[in-house]
Amino acid sequence: MQIGQIILEKRKEKKVTQQTLADFLGVSKASVSKWETGTTYPDITLLPLIAAYFDLSMDQLFAYEAHLSNKEIQRIYQMLQNTLNTESGSEVLSSLRRFVRRYYACPPFILQMGLFMINHYDYFPGESLKEKQQSYLKEAQGLFRHVKESATTVELIQKARDYEAYTALLLEKPDYVLTLLGEYAPAYFPTESLIAAAFQMKKEEKRGIVTLQSALAQYVFVMMSGLTNYLQLLTNDEEKLTETYQRGRQLAHIFQLAQLNPVNLMNFQLSALFGFAQIQKEAVVLEILTDFGNVMAQTQFPVQLHGDAYFDQIQPWLEQLDLGTLMPRNTQNLQKELLELVLTHPLLAPYQTSIPYQKIQQIKEQQHE
Template sequence: MKEINLASVLVAKRREKGITQDELAAYIGVSKASVSKWETGQSYPDITFLPLLAAYFNISIDELMSYSPQMERSDIAKLYTRLAADFASRPFEDVIAECAALIKKYYSCFPLLVQLVKLYTNHFMLAGTQERQEVLLNETVTLCERIQAESGDVQLAKEAVSYQALCCLALQRPQQVLDLLGEGIRPMLPEGMLIAQAYQVMGNIGKAKETLQTELYQYVMVAFQGLLNVLQMATDHFEKAEEAFLRASDLAQIFNMKQLNPNNVILLYALGARMYCANNSHAKAIELLGNYVDTCVGAFFPFELHGDAFFDLIDPWLKDCGAAAPRSEQVIKESMLRDVLMNPAFASLQDDPGYRRLVQKMERFIGR
């Protein structure tokens, strides 16, 4: 989106038309001094003159004001990356104030609003108090509702529903999550397969292959996340939890998860370590925490989702979806230590020399 820049547009269009300030003033019914002030940015025309000026130059009022309520997707991606980094380097409320100003300024640029919803969802926990966190989450819910009601874009609306559900979970409103998503799982429709077949019939084999790869990639990631959820929730059933861990480990190896999505891999190590620690298998827990730290230190940054030798057609789709990390590198590093290694679940390992070495290694990595 460009800033309102009526002055330069007036100058350019008047010169393009080959008229003087006097002639333009006479047509509009104002003094030459008024036109001069408009063109130098000292003042703006009265709102009633805008239709006359736009009609005279055969342009829209938006064009006259050099105003567009939209932002290009590439600019949105750059803005998201910059704001995510700002959360690690600037006061939290300053960044939130800038986000609020952007929401007001680009209130009908729905692709941007979805990314700001994503930004809030990934950073609300940095707010100073629980009350402030809840305020931000409620503001995010309101923004999600606007996107669903007014964007007119099915995919953006779906994303908004998902983020709204995440916010409702964080706000401890489980019934609202069920109201949004339904109380049961419906059969998945093979939309990607149908789209790919449509491209195939049209003779666009390359696009058909890309679509199939993209859908398969998503199914793999959903299956992996599902296994992690089973592992996390089966705390009272060690055998079931361990089976989920082993199956996820196999899936990670089969699909080269460390390269496709290293965040999934470190989550697997962290959850596996918690499971084994809770069942007094301390040596196995420390082994997995060692894998966790090694992956964080050596194979995680710079974080950006991408394909591999098998998923060799999905990079454009990932880039369009926003493949960069949802939070800044420093914020992620702090979370790696705070939320995992320093988690109370590992209190029984505090005196273990191997565990202390892992903590020290991570502290050096994040610059403490």
């Protein structure tokens, strides 16, 4: 998708300046310049106006091809995310559906549009959150099934199956989840070790390091997510709940998750927080509220995936991911949602006068300044 290049070419054909085009569209000259260099994309709502100005069809403006590159998929996903902050959910949904129709023959893109839908359905029109969930998760599930049927790679088919199972879980269909995935975790074969060994054999040790670092980073994130889910099953086993929380806290400290992946860490903290609040362990609740407030205060939103001093070779791996360094959920809004979850949860009402709770309240108030 070469929108910027098309705009540049057609502007020169029309012999108009960037400022003239900017004035017509009601944007800045700098915006037009960024489009033409590929730094950013035009807002979705401007695309019909741009097409009309240059007397182009939408397909011509997009230089339409049935299949998109990873970079193009990332840009469309991010463009839709950004539009959530400026347009109504109905308009974003309409844009998403137009993209799906346009690129229905591109399974990797359809997979990401399904992912976008399950991560942002609460923005879309509907009478209630439950109604939205039922409607849009079923629609996303249909997209994942299409990917399973049309994809040609095992990796993509497995991803589509896993996302379909996730939507089934959210739709409270556990039997269907088990039908798709089975009842036991599959045996894992560490292919990254083979890849790294192959690079070492080729005397390309640096590429082997990238491979193993990216695998280790994923292990840490997956381990924290697993512990997050495990905590939710342990409210009737205080000893195991405490042990699991302490081990997760140590893991987060060892790998400095507050800086490396704060969203991953805060999800773990909230799972522990509500578990201990449910069994009325006041001292632990206050400890977790303090930790959560500290992580929230130091995190810069929106959040993107990145390495750190230890995982200092993972950038090439991050950039080749389906969404690159972009988080699947709009993290600017995720900050608000996490704060609201803490400040409105009835289990935490007894702690509203505590210092850690009030600190979190202050963070929320600073959002609106």
